[in-house]
Amino acid sequence: MHHNLVDAGRPLFLCRSASCKAPQSVAATASAGGMSQPRRPVDFAAATPYLVHDTFRAMSCITKQIAHLDLDCFFVSVERIKDPSLRGKPVAVGGAPGGRGVVASASYEARAFGVRSAMASSRALRLCPQLILVRSRHHEYGEISERLATRMEEIAPVVERASIDEFYLDFTGCESLYQNNLAGFMHSMQKMVADEFSLPCSIALATTKTLAKIAVGTVKPNGVCVIPPGNEESFLAPLPIGVIPGVGAKTEALLTRRGFRTIADLQAQSEEHLCALLGASGGWLHAVAHGRGSDTVSVEHTRKSISREETFAKDLRAIPELEGELRTLVEDVCATVREKGWRARTIQLKLRYADFTTITRARTIDPTDDDPVIFDTVQSLFRAAYDREQAVRLLGVHLSNFDDAAQMELPLNPQRQHREELLKAVDRIRAKFGDDVIHVGGA
DNA sequence: TCTGGGGTCCTAGGACCC
DNA sequence: TCTGGGGTCCTAGGACCC
Numbered sequence: 001m002h003h004n005l006v007d008a009g010r011p012l013f014l015c016r017s018a019s020c021k022a023p024q025s026v027a028a029t030a031s032a033g034g035m036s037q038p039r040r041p042v043d044f045a046a047a048t049p050y051l052v053h054d055t056f057r058a059m060s061c062i063t064k065q066i067a068h069l070d071l072d073c074f075f076v077s078v079e080r081i082k083d084p085s086l087r088g089k090p091v092a093v094g095g096a097p098g099g100r101g102v103v104a105s106a107s108y109e110a111r112a113f114g115v116r117s118a119m120a121s122s123r124a125l126r127l128c129p130q131l132i133l134v135r136s137r138h139h140e141y142g143e144i145s146e147r148l149a150t151r152m153e154e155i156a157p158v159v160e161r162a163s164i165d166e167f168y169l170d171f172t173g174c175e176s177l178y179q180n181n182l183a184g185f186m187h188s189m190q191k192m193v194a195d196e197f198s199l200p201c202s203i204a205l206a207t208t209k210t211l212a213k214i215a216v217g218t219v220k221p222n223g224v225c226v227i228p229p230g231n232e233e234s235f236l237a238p239l240p241i242g243v244i245p246g247v248g249a250k251t252e253a254l255l256t257r258r259g260f261r262t263i264a265d266l267q268a269q270s271e272e273h274l275c276a277l278l279g280a281s282g283g284w285l286h287a288v289a290h291g292r293g294s295d296t297v298s299v300e301h302t303r304k305s306i307s308r309e310e311t312f313a314k315d316l317r318a319i320p321e322l323e324g325e326l327r328t329l330v331e332d333v334c335a336t337v338r339e340k341g342w343r344a345r346t347i348q349l350k351l352r353y354a355d356f357t358t359i360t361r362a363r364t365i366d367p368t369d370d371d372p373v374i375f376d377t378v379q380s381l382f383r384a385a386y387d388r389e390q391a392v393r394l395l396g397v398h399l400s401n402f403d404d405a406a407q408m409e410l411p412l413n414p415q416r417q418h419r420e421e422l423l424k425a426v427d428r429i430r431a432k433f434g435d436d437v438i439h440v441g442g443a
Numbered sequence: 444t445c446t447g448g449g450g451t452c453c454t455a456g457g458a459c460c461c
Numbered sequence: 462t463c464t465g466g467g468g469t470c471c472t473a474g475g476a477c478c479c
Contacts (some may be wrong), residue, residue, distance in 0.1 A: 066453070074479095095447060102447050117479080123444050138448090141451090163450090163479050248477050281453095304451070311447060346471085362472055363470085401471095451478080458471080 014308055063229045064295045065182055065205060067169040068212035069152070069189065071145075072200040072221035074107035074165035076140055079134050081198050090115070092130045093280055097121045099313050104136050107424045139163075148197055155189070168209055170297035183226045190224055207232060210293035214243050232291025237264040240364035251278075263289050306344075308333045309396030315354045317391045323379060329397040330375045342402045347374055349381040350396030358394075361385045367403040374399070 072276045073095035080086045090110035094117075095101015101121040106146045113128035145164045153159045157171040157177075171182055178185040186203045187288065204215035204225040211232055218239070219225040227235050241260055258277060260266060266274070266289035274282030287293055315356055316322055326349075337344055348362040361381040368374060377396055385391075402437045 100445090100447075104447075118447080120444060120446055123446090126444085136447090165479070195464090246477070250476065307449070309448060348472090360473060363447095364471065394447090450479085451476105453476085454474085456472090458469100460468085460470105461466100 031307050063172075064207050065171040066207065066209055066212050066297060067156075067171060067186060067189075067203055067205045068209065068216045068250060069167045069169065069201055069203045070216045070220065071165040071191070071193075071204060072109050073105050074145075074199070075136060075141055076134075077199050078144055081381035086132060086134070088133055090128050090130060091134060091147055092121070093120050093134050093136050094124075095136070097125055097133050100311055103269075143407045145196070145198075148193065148199070151192075151196065152189075155192070158297050158299060160299060161301070170298045171205075186224045186226065190222075203408060208291065208293040208295045210245060210288050211236070211291055213245055214239065218241055233267060236289060236291060237262065237267060237392070238345075239263050241266060241432060244285070273362055302400075305398060305400040306333055306336050306387065307396060307398035309350060311352075311392055311394045312392070317388070319386075322386075323382065324396065325395050326378050326382060326397065327375055330378055331371055333397050333399055334369060334371045334374055337399055337402075338369045343369045344374070344399035344402055346390070346399070346401035347377045348383075348398040348400070349378050349385065350394070350398060351382070351385060351392060352394035353387070354391040354393050356393070360398075364401060
């Protein structure tokens with residue numbers, strides 16, 4: 001993702017990425033008409049010789065064919081499978097309405113009332129009193145997303161899981177496997193997702209990831225959009241700059257102040273001018289406005305950080321209580337790290353006060369996955385940082401800078417081995433009986 | 444309006460090293 | 462007496478995404 005275009009009004013860097021919010025304006029999309037469905041499903045094992053052939057072709061001809069598949073209000077759609085009575089109604093999945101929850105996903109019926117994701121649930125209910133709020137079941141959504149990705153890997157050559165509800169598929173050079181009718185195949189794929197998973201989705205096909213993502217936003221929900229090569233600039237021109245993934249509220253405000261409204265306004269500027277405004281990120285923005293950008297769909301992805309945080313139902317001040325919360329967060333996050341077989345080097349505490357000011361404090365130590373070691377570090381960071389005048393709204397523990405334990409491991413000494421087994425056993429007990437039944441003591 | 448939780452990436456500035 | 466230059470690592474903060 002590219003972020004940080006703007007910091008305190010100053011232009012900063014922008015990196016590469018692809019993800020974006022839904023655009024408001026819908027450009028004429030060159031959807032291929034009269035498309036026929038492929039006659040048979042593609043068997044990729046059998047197709048390998050073609051793939052090799054097509055890969056060479058793809059390398060020599062530059063034009064990519066990248067699809068972006070985006071599940072429409074995914075969490076709500078999953079809840080509607082479980083409870084069909086939610087169909088056609090304003091529904092939001094999210095946190096407790098009485099507490100401090102926010103909306104994670106809103107149905108299009110709810111969006112008509114102005115309900116948006118990340119909005120406080122209480123505000124959503126004021127905007128739409130008949131709104132049905134459903135508690136989020138993230139685990140379930142993750143499993144369905146996983147199954148869908150696996151299914152897509154059977155019918156598309158290269159699949160990147162961009163998020164729980166977004167996927168990129170690279171069809172470059174494989175047109176012949178789809179009867180030279182990729183546009184038609186987009187519709188087949190959409191139908192497959194509807195038939196086999198009961199999930200609505202939107203799909204766009206374009207020459208870069210960023211463009212496909214922008215395009216899909218113009219046809220949601222339940223749309224298909226194909227941008228034929230060569231039509232990138234004219235497609236983008238009328239869209240507002242805010243649809244570009246990486247241009248968030250701050251950057252949009254900065255650009256608006258400078259008189260930019262549509263992507264056409266960006267296209268009219270030289271790269272130098274945009275760089276003068278935004279620093280090096282201006283170059284990236286210039287490329288995206290002209291329909292260029294990241295076109296590498298990559299299959300594998302390694303996590304760079306693992307974190308847990310919790311906003312309390314009521315602000316807390318008592319130190320034993322706060323440290324108890326920290327202990328739970330540490331145990332949680334450590335279990336995940338051990339599951340992966342990793343060890344973290346950088347341990348970060350996050351502290352948000354009642355007035356929403358947020359600080360982070362980090363320390364880098366020898367690689368570890370050991371609860372007490374990490375807890376001691378977090379506790380000392382907390383004791384040094386906590387301003388006792390203020391009540392605490394949120395605490396978080398964030399681990400990063402991983403050493404792959406399997407990779408770096410020298411043979412374990414017996415003590416270390418014993419410790420590993422102890423920690424794993426504790427994880428199993430916690431998983432079975434709950435987090436509070438057992439804690440690990442010092443090494 | 445009153446702001447979740449999980450991430451990614453980027454910047455600046457300082458420490459430290461050669 | 463006035464102050465190099467490049468590189469890397471670490472920390473804090475922030476923009477942005479779903």
